[in-house]
Amino acid sequence: MGPRWKDNGSKATALADPMSNIVARLQSSLIQSGTCGFLSGCGVLLEISHDQVGLLNHACFGRPVTTADTDTNWFRLSLEEAFYMHHCLKCVEIIGEDKSPKRDDELWECMKLKKRTFLEFYKAYSHLRGKNWVVRSGSQYGVDFVAYRHHPALVHSEYAVIVSSEAEGHENCRLKLWSDFECTVRLSGSVAKTLLVLHIKSNENCTFSPSCLEGYTVEERTITRWSPEQRREDQPIVKAESSKG
Template structure:
């Protein structure tokens, strides 16, 4: 499936400002200002100024949160987003309810206590983010994540990502013009006691499309390698 840009000239705009560059700018800014987030239940809140808010928006980390404090701006990061900035990019510190800065191991244990599948969901999230995909929640499509080639304001999501049940989502993904991307995470018998286990996890990607009998006649080519028909 080809990317579906939302307007004329937006592909050129995205190419001129690649997501890897934007994320690098965000990383530098967070490090420069020693940014800290506040642990809040299943998310992390970050106080931002206009510049940092712009970078978070452009890099697609978190979402603005409206509060009663009109003189302050806050962004709310999901668990995977916050841990990616802390553990993978090493540009964010998180403060717990006790006022202390949490280590990666402490954050890992906390997020696991809130979400049992966090080790797998984080591995999938970081795997795609490392490839410069924008990763967002796929709840509205009945999948785990959706992946965008660039900012969602410029292009439609290309992949609906699952690592759990597959068959119930295939029909839906076809109706909303998305390719279903299954991500198989193998822990290789590593116990998820700390984030260091992620180094031993392996990831396999497979795309799944609905079988169309019109495309299976003798004069048509067969399915490409790596694509499974169901």
């Protein structure tokens, strides 16, 4: 379908400041300040400075948390966002619920316990983020994620994303039934999004550390609803005149 910019100047604004540059500025700021996140339920709470609020908003990580203390700024990250910032960007240290900093492998095991499909969802999330897509929850559209070309204030989300896997104990039952398949494709089309299925495939059985991610591949499939009109001839059918004897 292509990007749907929200106004005439949005595309120029996005091109002038690519998402990769915004994320790099956020990364640098968080590293310099030694920012820590705190595991809390199925997410991570991040305490940040006032200046970093704008950076997080522009880079589209997490959601602000409203508190009575106006002097403290908190953001709540999803597990995928938190691990990406910790493991890939290396800009946030994560403190466990036992009040101790977590190493990569410890945090990996902790997050897998908190979310059964964490490995597959993180692989999909990091795959899209690594390509500079903005990735947000897709629960309001009945999918796993939605992907934006740039900041949601500038452009509408372009893809409705479903994560698929056949790993033992992690099989995603989405799109297994024709009725679910048809509903998902129709819903995506009705909100002007292309359905993108990310199929996570594994070449190894070891999942005890983040290094196992190197043995996983992501197969991308876009699915659109076929319309019979697209296959009809453009020229009208001309009836042959009957010959007169």
